[in-house]
Amino acid sequence: MIKLFKLENLLRDNIRNIVPYSSARDEYKGSEGVFLDANENSLGSTVDKEYNRYPDPLQWALKERIAIIKKIEKSMIFLGNGSDEPIDLLFRAFCKPGVDNVIILPPTYGMYQVAADINDVEVRKVNLTEEFQIEAETVLQAVDVNTKIIFICSPNNPTGNIVNRTDINYIMDNFDGLVVVDEAYIDFAPSSTLLPELNNNPNLVVLQTFSKAWGLAGLRVGMAFASEEIVDVFNKIKYPYNINAVSQELVLEGLNNLLAKEKMVETILTERENLKENLLKVPAVVKVFPSDANFLLVRMLHADEAYQYLIDRKIITRNRSKVTLCDNCLRITVGTPEENEQLISELKNLPGL
Numbered sequence: 220m221i222k223l224f225k226l227e228n229l230l231r232d233n234i235r236n237i238v239p240y241s242s243a244r245d246e247y248k249g250s251e252g253v254f255l256d257a258n259e260n261s262l263g264s265t266v267d268k269e270y271n272r273y274p275d276p277l278q279w280a281l282k283e284r285i286a287i288i289k290k291i292e293k294s295m296i297f298l299g300n301g302s303d304e305p306i307d308l309l310f311r312a313f314c315k316p317g318v319d320n321v322i323i324l325p326p327t328y329g330m331y332q333v334a335a336d337i338n339d340v341e342v343r344k345v346n347l348t349e350e351f352q353i354e355a356e357t358v359l360q361a362v363d364v365n366t367k368i369i370f371i372c373s374p375n376n377p378t379g380n381i382v383n384r385t386d387i388n389y390i391m392d393n394f395d396g397l398v399v400v401d402e403a404y405i406d407f408a409p410s411s412t413l414l415p416e417l418n419n420n421p422n423l424v425v426l427q428t429f430s431k432a433w434g435l436a437g438l439r440v441g442m443a444f445a446s447e448e449i450v451d452v453f454n455k456i457k458y459p460y461n462i463n464a465v466s467q468e469l470v471l472e473g474l475n476n477l478l479a480k481e482k483m484v485e486t487i488l489t490e491r492e493n494l495k496e497n498l499l500k501v502p503a504v505v506k507v508f509p510s511d512a513n514f515l516l517v518r519m520l521h522a523d524e525a526y527q528y529l530i531d532r533k534i535i536t537r538n539r540s541k542v543t544l545c546d547n548c549l550r551i552t553v554g555t556p557e558e559n560e561q562l563i564s565e566l567k568n569l570p571g572l
């Protein structure tokens with residue numbers, strides 16, 4: 220197949236022709252002045268800090284910092300209300316409801332299916348192999364003229380592993396729709412991000428997030444990296460002020476504390492290996508899958524029973540036993556050293572067989 224990627228051809232007609240909402244703050248870029256344009260309360264706020272002004276709709280202070288840390292042009296960065304926002308925007312921009320389809324690779328992150336369902340877009344499923352790797356040729360066989368997006372999650376949730384780069388490259392080279400690579404857990408992985416591939420692959424979208432390694436899940440800020448052309452589409456259809464002022468301030472503070480992130484990642488990686496070793500000594504544990512993320516997929520003798528046993532002891536894990544290829548599996552996040560110890564000491568008393 221010869222790759223004929225043209226963003227124009229992928230866009231829904233209504234999106235191609237849309238005139239974006241122009242917010243008051245889009246027109247004047249300065250920060251000094253008498254602002255009588257946006258019907259804000261000029262007197263102040265009802266809380267101690269001043270939040271009476273609308274935030275920067277394009278979050279430039281954050282993007283400038285992210286551009287340096289990630290070594291990428293700031294025009295190639297989109298920030299959303301969690302990664303969930305760019306996932307939804309991808310459907311809204313590129314997938315015609317009731318007509319187009321996308322491909323996902325189960326077992327994988329549930330949000331792709333949910334966003335597809337909300338947007339009335341068909342989901343084609345091509346399962347990963349038993350080793351949770353991609354069969355690239357089978358994926359491409361599922362493509363038809365209405366296939367707009369292939370979602371790849373690496374490291375994958377809920378399996379935890381990185382998927383082989385050669386398979387991602389093969390799909391990018393042979394599919395003329397969008398390839399979305401979700402790198403929510405990339406900070407925990409030994410192999411590197413696909414961000415440098417953006418320059419050679421106009422059909423690539425890379426998703427990352429502040430919810431995992433950065434420890435900022437409560438602020439709801441996710442990143443999408445793509446060509447300026449794709450980022451412009453997202454900006455055209457997003458809510459005007461999609462990242463609130465508090466989140467912008469605090470994410471910037473986090474970005475200026477890169478060392479704290481790196482230290483936490485280091486601790487989590489050490490703890491992950493300890494946890495894995497200790498889980499393997501638990502009679503009720505059958506298998507611990509290799510992980511490149513901050514969680515472990517663990518096959519139990521009886522996952523439902525183990526899940527309930529842990530709940531009764533106020534330890535909450537994610538029961539994935541009904542998920543494709545994950546029978547009898549729990550997904551367990553790496554906790555603090557104390558939490559991991561507590562988990563192990565309880566699990567040791569769960570009878571095997």
Ligand SMILES: *Cc1c(COP(=O)(O)O)cnc(C)c1O
Nearest residue numbers: 301302303328376403428430441
């Ligand atoms: C946690 C997670 C995200 C992050 O979602 P946010 O909306 O940014 O919190 C994205 N993708 C995957 C696969 C995840 O597991």
